Amino acid sequence: MERLVIRGGKRLSGKMNVHGAKNSALPILAAALMTDDVCVIHNCPQLTDIEAAIKILEYLGCKVSRQADTVIVDSKGVNRYDIPDSLMREMRSSVVFLGSILSRMGRAQLSFPGGCEIGLRPIDLHISSIKRFGVEVKEEYGRLFFEVKGKLKATEIVLSFPSVGATENIMLTACCADGVTTVVNAAREPEISDLADFLNSCGAKIYGAGEGNLTIEGVKKLHSAEHTVIPDRIVATTYMCCAAVTNGSILIDNIVPSHLGLVLPTLEEMGCFISIDEKSNALMITAPPKLRRIKNIVTMPHPGFPTDAQAPLMAVASVAQGTSVFVENIFESRYKHASELARLGAKIKVEGKVAIVEGVECLSGASVMATDLRGGASLVIAGLCAKGKTEISNVYHIDRGYEELERQLRLVGADIKRKE
Numbered sequence: 319m320e321r322l323v324i325r326g327g328k329r330l331s332g333k334m335n336v337h338g339a340k341n342s343a344l345p346i347l348a349a350a351l352m353t354d355d356v357c358v359i360h361n362c363p364q365l366t367d368i369e370a371a372i373k374i375l376e377y378l379g380c381k382v383s384r385q386a387d388t389v390i391v392d393s394k395g396v397n398r399y400d401i402p403d404s405l406m407r408e409m410r411s412s413v414v415f416l417g418s419i420l421s422r423m424g425r426a427q428l429s430f431p432g433g434c435e436i437g438l439r440p441i442d443l444h445i446s447s448i449k450r451f452g453v454e455v456k457e458e459y460g461r462l463f464f465e466v467k468g469k470l471k472a473t474e475i476v477l478s479f480p481s482v483g484a485t486e487n488i489m490l491t492a493c494c495a496d497g498v499t500t501v502v503n504a505a506r507e508p509e510i511s512d513l514a515d516f517l518n519s520c521g522a523k524i525y526g527a528g529e530g531n532l533t534i535e536g537v538k539k540l541h542s543a544e545h546t547v548i549p550d551r552i553v554a555t556t557y558m559c560c561a562a563v564t565n566g567s568i569l570i571d572n573i574v575p576s577h578l579g580l581v582l583p584t585l586e587e588m589g590c591f592i593s594i595d596e597k598s599n600a601l602m603i604t605a606p607p608k609l610r611r612i613k614n615i616v617t618m619p620h621p622g623f624p625t626d627a628q629a630p631l632m633a634v635a636s637v638a639q640g641t642s643v644f645v646e647n648i649f650e651s652r653y654k655h656a657s658e659l660a661r662l663g664a665k666i667k668v669e670g671k672v673a674i675v676e677g678v679e680c681l682s683g684a685s686v687m688a689t690d691l692r693g694g695a696s697l698v699i700a701g702l703c704a705k706g707k708t709e710i711s712n713v714y715h716i717d718r719g720y721e722e723l724e725r726q727l728r729l730v731g732a733d734i735k736r737k738e
């Protein structure tokens with residue numbers, strides 16, 4: 319079992335580089351399956367979740383090769399429509415392959431993703447939306463069987479909640495369906511627009527991505543395309559939080575300022591100074607010696623405050639002056655990191671959706687366990703400012719979403735090592 323060992327208290331300064339967005343690369347890799355051609359995807363991060371997606375593509379019959387951050391998918395040889403249980407379990411978001419397999423093969427078979435570390439994460443919205451395209455769905459012994467007789471038929475969908483995954487599956491299913499599909503209350507995350515951009519460069523006709531209402535004109539076939547994945551806004555947020563807790567001064571390269579939305583004013587409210595260089599897609603964050611509290615953070619679908627940034631910001635609030643209030647509206651059990659932060663001396667009280675964080679003067683190192691991807695990142699942030707040694711176990715959670723996090727942090731002066 320690998321652990322991260324951090325000796326806290328170093329002031330971070332220098333430059334960090336943000337890799338491509340995991341949550342964009344995953345649906346884009348799934349979409350590449352639909353082209354029956356060769357797609358070249360740049361800025362694809364080297365993460366365990368991405369490797370899991372590549373394994374699924376290979377299992378389905380694609381030839382996949384990687385050259386540094388470029389992944390080349392040749393989907394001419396696709397000959398399967400099922401995802402085995404073992405691959406589904408490697409990554410819950412493998413459900414995003416549903417739409418692309420259905421579109422390519424007319425049927426799909428996968429297992430129920432089930433619960434995960436941050437909540438139940440049902441897929442009822444995915445299934446009810448897919449059914450509207452004329453797809454028959456059967457469930458037997460935890461396996462789901464999808465089949466369409468003839469062509470997928472375009473439809474009108476009103477989502478009761480703007481689910482990111484369900485919106486992606488609808489887009490993938492609708493691209494080559496017969497007719498025009500409309501989606502009301504679609505997710506508006508930047509990753510949705512990135513997927514639409516990729517599909518459109520493959521010949522799809524998707525309009526309104528990022529605006530909440532989508533119109534998708536079905537086309538006969540998609541063709542090959544070359545695409546560069548957007549930078550990962552949550553990685554950028556995590557780096558900013560690392561600077562915030564260490565009185566740091568970091569230049570963060572490869573960002574899209576508009577994707578960082580409410581995270582920027584939140585860190586400014588805490589006393590950080592942020593200057594953005596739109597031309598070079600970079601920002602400079604300089605943190606004060608003592609941070610102020612955040613009045614409240616309420617997670618919401620985009621453009622609201624992102625749920626993935628809640629845990630990193632909670633680590634920051636733990637060492638701010640005053641009391642900060644968090645309300646988690648997206649996932650039902652996304653405060654597991656709170657009890658681990660408490661081991662480092664944070665004062666956090668959780669009641670249902672609400673967490674109240676009373677800032678302390680300083681944290682002190684301890685052995686803690688990453689509970690999930692972003693919860694793990696919050697422990698790294700806390701460890702960077704804690705007095706003494708922090709050891710984080712279950713690092714595999716962090717490796718799902720951060721490429722060489724410790725190397726990036728060492729570049730800016732952190733004392734962090736990976737140990738067996």
Ligand code: UD1
Pocket residue numbers: 340341342344411437438439440441442443444445479480481482483484509625626648649650
């Ligand atoms: C995606 C992101 C994840 C992010 C989340 C919200 C990926 C790979 N993951 O997850 O990092 O935290 O968006 O921004 O892109 N729900 C249902 N039924 C459904 C679908 C969703 O009840 O059929 C619920 C979920 O349980 C959750 C909420 O809706 O409580 C949000 O889920 P969703 O937007 O679908 O998130 P994901 O696509 O799973």
